[in-house]
Amino acid sequence: MKRRLPAVRHALAEALGVSEPVDTSLETVDVRGAAAVLHTTPRVIYVRHQRGQMPKPLPGSRRLIWRKADLLRPER
Secondary structure (H helix, E strand, O other): OOOOHHHHHHHHHHHHOOOOOOOHHHOEEOHHHHHHHOOOOHHHHHHHHHOOOOOOOOOOOOOOOEEHHHHHOOOO
């Protein structure tokens, strides 16, 4: 299903008359958003972050903010 998603986005963009699909890799989420993406609670996100089990947050902010694409990327 994940492989078909870019093709579906492209088809929707063409149907709507948009020249280029929106780049979803630039979408960002905070702790609450990360919890929603990962189907867990904000507390678990804080614990995982403290243990180093989360991707590095974006620099330049006091808040914990991640790219949604980084959260969805499989671990190596």
